Amino acid sequence: MTQENVKMLIIGSGPAGYTAAIYGARADLKPVLYTGAQVGGQLTITNDVENYPGYPDGVMGPQMMVDFQKQAERFGAEIRMGLATKVDFSSYPHKVVIDNKHEIIAESVVISTGASAKWLGIPSEERLNGKGVSACAVCDGFFFRGQDVVVVGGGDTAAEEATYLSKLCNKVHLLVRRDEMRASTIMQKRVENTENIEIHWNTVTEEILGEEGVEGVRVKNRETGEVSEIKATGFFVAIGHEPNTGIFKDYLNLDENGYIQTVPGTSKTKIEGVFAAGDAQDHVYRQAVTAAGSGCMAALDAERFLAAKEMEAV
Structure with missing residues (x-):
């Protein structure tokens, strides 16, 4: 199995993941984002999006996700196809296996795996x-x-x-x-x-x-x-959604429906250096704009966490 060290790993695309990548790249954290099975998340099966600010004439969901991806790549984020198949958050730095064949050693992890409608x-x-x-x-x-x-x-x-x-x-x-x-x-x-x-x-x-x-x-x-x-x-x-969080259940606190529980007002999980954003942790709003906002929060929380780690090492 190949191995790689990464400062910021983002698991999952969609508004939350791509926004985290934008902020992480602008902070020079050199984020690596793996798209997951559904590139762009649920918005790729949405036709017209008319309630996201900045698109006065509306936008097709897939095109919107292309725009998000391009913006993240413009600042240096690396977007890769791949699915996280296993994680190990028992020690630091964290380990995430992609497609059962490539191991990432990550100093910070942003989970933005989303949820799937039933x-x-x-x-x-x-x-x-x-x-x-x-x-x-x-x-x-x-x-x-x-x-x-x-x-x-x-x-x-x-x-x-x-x-x-x-x-x-x-x-x-x-x-x-x-x-x-x-x-x-x-x-x-x-x-x-x-x-x-x-x-x-x-x-x-x-x-x-x-x-x-x-x-x-x-x-x-x-x-x-x-x-x-x-x-x-x-x-x-309207029979519910199922968060794509199964691989994290042994390490993170999930609610009775499988949503990742974060510290209120933050994207922080119970594991140091692991953050959650978007529909993987939000069962209330589930909107593109709130997912993007939480992606921003996760990137900022990760940036501050990494900065504190560097100070400790000095």
Whole structure:
């Protein structure tokens, strides 16, 4: 196995990773960033991004990530394809193995591995992703203003997405798999008290209808077996996200859903010299702009950590 020493290692791309690379490079920390399996993160499956400052006419998600990468490379960050497959944070400096064949000895590590939306797993969902199918109402709800949409899920995420969309859309159909919601009582009451949200209990999605875009949804009632169709132009999957943090579980504190826990107000983890940014540690906001902000925090925290280390060595 080959080995390499790095001052700042960034695991994962996306707004958090690329922003950390920009700040790290400008601080002359010579950051090395490994993109992970999904280069650019979740934004690469997002079409129009209209809520990120600095793009007055909006921008396609993949193009936005190309812009971020170019800016990081302009200052000297090294962007590499590769997936972190193993870590060892038991001693300092830290060890990270890439693609099971290359070991990085890192003086500081920024984790920006993100989170992946959970999907239903039906073919039409994948085929129409970005063409009316979305996993983020805040990101894409604007495009369905005045239209009828469907939201799938029964937890707080689904309740929040349905309530948000109800302010933009003509009607929101909320498909709940069981005869009750898992959402908190207050969120359930908000949904139930919103006139243009219709709850479909014991209902599962059989197929999303449409060729070039969403035209409707075929659903089935789990109790009666009745199959029906709902006309809609948007389909929002709100069954949760799964943070890409499995390889860190033996070393870092994760919450019950797998998100990395950081010291409040910082990007610091329980391990000295390891920092976390973006959706790997944020289950509340999950926006490109907040991810970028936390990437900045992680780079600044890492820079200060390394400076303190140098002072100790003097």
